[in-house]
Amino acid sequence: MNFTRSLRQLTSSPLRTLPGTTSWQTALVALALAAMVLAASALSVANAQAILPAAQWPRAHDLQAVILRDSWLPRLVVSLLSGALLGLAGTIFQQVLRNPLAEPMTLGVSAGAQLALTIATLVAPALLGASAAAPQWLALGGATLAAAVVFGLAWRSALAPATVAVAGLVVTLYCGSIGVALQLFYAPYLRALFIWGGGSLVQQDWSNVTMLAPRLVVGGALAWLLLRPMTLFGLDDENARSLGLSLRAVRLAALALAVVLSAAVAGAVGVIGFVGLAAPALARLAGARRLAQRLVAAPLCGALLLWLTDQTVQRFSGLMGDLLPTGAATALFGAPLMLILLARLHRTTHLPAPADSGATLHAASARALRWRGAALAVLTVAALALALDFGRGPHGWYFATWTQFSHVAVWRAPRTFAALAAGALLAPAGVLMQRLTGNPLASPEVLGVSGGAALGLIALVVLHGDAGHGARFAASSAGALVALVAILGFARRSRFAPDRVLLAGIAIGALFQSVLAVAIAGGNERAASLLQWLAGSTYSVTPADAMLALAACLLLGALTPLCARWLHILPLGDAPARALGVNTARARAALLMLIAALTAAATLLVGPLSFVGLTAPHFARLLGARTPTQQLAIATPLGALTMIAADWLGRAALMPRELPAGLVATLIAAPYLMWLLARRR
Structure with a gap:
């Protein structure tokens, strides 16, 4: 195989629709995204006007103006930043792990953050009230610890994609199970975590904006610096290693970056699922085939998806209740959109499946298997x-x-x-x-x-x-x-x-x-x-x-x-x-x-x-x-x-x-x- 030619094809192929799709199908996806932008913009204007009429914005100093300036506007910006961060993290996870099912929840980030807050609520509630940033740091610590456990479990396999994915899902299940058990026993004391676990975007100031914005800028820059080595993950491990790629080092760096981005969102607004999975998928359906294109398109799709969801939740909050978490409602909009697009499009590129998770394990003899089955x-x-x-x-x-x-x-x-x-x-x-x-x-x-x-x-x-x-x-x-x-x-x-x-x-x-x-x-x-x-x-x-x-x-x-x-x-x-x-x-x-x-x-x-x-x-x-x-x-x-x-x-x-x-x-x-x-x- 000509490795130089493969590398050139991976890094510099021209923009085109996915194999098996046609231009009108890609245009259909683009039209759907444009309609989402128009809908989100219209809802944003309507929601802002409901708080304070536009004619009063320049000279208003009453309570409604404070709500608009210090609660609604930060919430709007946080929805865009959070969606973009999750879209970027999801793209990195899927590229590095070679798995279309990988997302920010893959490595136990969200489950670790939620478990840390659950334990802190029951064991040391005073710690949560020590400062406004205390819950964020606790969630970030729990998310980081869960990811560290995943890396430790997969270290001996050189952070192989299948091993990392399975280890991450096992840690997610374990942390989530402990959290559910605590919720079953102490439900009256953990009601706030029900809301937080659904991803609440309610803001009281601009602190989360000042925290998330630098992370998006720095994270995007670092992802761009890792573009070339991450692109090589489109090849199998042997070919990537032949091109001089240090698999373990690059995987650890890329996954650590995605974990930090995901943990920042979890610490700021709670668990927001589906965006990290849907945004890269929507970017692919829209024709973003190369990794460089997806690193730009997926954050935009994630920001759009969460922005539209949050504005819709705010518009109908009188019908659904003020405590409806935006993160919980995200899939109510994103999932039907994905299903509609899947129904309208013919088969696209077969998404890369990971290597067999058991390929490196020894196969037992037929006699040994019979004894194990009997046992x-x-x-x-x-x-x-x-x-x-x-x-x-x-x-x-x-x-x-x-x-x-x-x-x-x-x-x-x-x-x-x-x-x-x-x-x-x-x-x-x-x-x-x-x-x-x-x-x-x-x-x-x-x-x-x-x-x-x-x-x-x-x-x-x-x-x-x-x-x-x-x-x-x-x-x-x-x-x-x-x-x-x-x-x-x-x-x-x-x-x-x-x-x-x-x-x-x-x-x-x-x-x-x-x-x-x-x-x-x-x-x-x-x-x-x-x-x-x-x-x-x-x-x-x-x-x-x-x-x-x-x-x-x-x-x-x-x-x-x-x-x-x-x-x-x-x-x-x-x-x-x-x-x-x-x-x-x-x-x-x-x-x-x-x-x-x-x-x-x-x-x-x-x-x-x-x-x-x-x-x-x-x-x-x-x-x-x-x-x-x-x-x-x-x-x-x-x-x-x-x-x-x-x-x-x-x-x-x-x-x-x-x-x-x-x-x-x-x-x-x-x-x-x-x-x-x-x-x-």
Whole structure:
């Protein structure tokens, strides 16, 4: 390969639309962005006039003038600066990690910041009130510490993109799980964090502007200085190293820059999701193909997206309430825009997928895998028996006698078998998702089906209060079905290309996150109830639910191994797959429907955020499973074992209090996965 020619193509290719797009499609995206600019400008003028008529601006000195000058104007500027910073950080993350799913939340930045503030609120509230800048410095410290843990976990692998991405997501899950557990226990004391976690842009002075503006200028300058080495990340590691690039040093410098930019936004205004993911995607759709173009276009798209969202929230604040966080509402505008653009455009460039996260790990022999699979099966049966018979009562831990067992089994058995079924459903769904997309960050939660199921439940709870169990089941099923139909519809024109499916699923998932943040922003009883279910509680499972779950597990589990041939062939590409007699569109559609069925069935039991579907495939790979059949055989009992242990610990360890099974599963799996990642080269 001519490396000089490759470098020249990467750094100096002329501006053109993405392959597979036409000029009118790029013009469509540009027209949509122009319409967003006009809408944001009109809303800004209307909002400013509502505070103080324009005719009075030059000579006004009353309260309205103070509000306009010291609250509204800083909020406008902060929305532009925050959106630009997140767009720039998202572009750097996606380029360095070679992953279209990477964003400022990838390295645990937002989760670390929120956990630091949560702990400070409970342990040292006086520290938060020491100065106006104290919350910002605490959030910045938590974000930096989380990123440092990620770098430490991935250091032995030379900060390889897949390892950094997986380590970042694990740290995010772990910090987020601890935060949710604290919120469940101390919800009345953490109401302000519900608002902060949604990304509130309310300002009282110009201090955040003076903090964010220099960071954007300096960060943009540093990103431009790193343009040439970051461009080389468009090549694989071997070619980049042959061109003289110090992979570890440049990755560390670029990722550290993106972390600092993201942490600055988190410390100033809280967690604002989706912008860091959507802004680079919108820049690509608009025709910004080269990295230099994206470093300019993505911050502009991010600023525009957050500006429009914030002005719309302000315009309708009388209808939605004054405490509606702008960050939570961002996806309400950005996600539909992404979905519309995805539906109108034909397939674009296949977004670069990361290298196989297990490529450097040793493959276990068939005999060793059989022994490990048998050991996992024995452990699963033992855990099932232990969860049914061993528990905690008023006088401590005990094994139930036969008489006692007949009484407690009525309560324990449905929950335990439902947890087993949920784990055995989510784990193969995760394997199928990661194999289909070639992306180690892909999971059933990313597909958007679980988010659709949760949206159905949230709509039911918000509109009708605490409805019955049957109504909850129906609402969740309807939401999952709508999400699946939407994803298949948006991805159909691209022949169900994995990158398009992921972007559509993420957009729908972002909608779910925004609606959830709005729903729990009040911090009332409904918020606590939603958090309990969303964290994966099996408390309300009935015997009938458990029987249906086991039946779905057996039926769908029997279908899963039949897809092994597709999972071997589809990663080869469309042309080789068709040459081998595989209809790629139908095969991908069938796999997506199977993933959706597995995910929806599990979501109805334990909520959408257990993340067993993300961690179980990685555990299976770390145990030596390489082929799809091996990974399915190891991941399925791993998922079942994890959920059984999590449900048992959640209901027994802190009795009379309970922790949801999905939350405990993350708390159990994340540290072990961190340990395994830290040991591997």
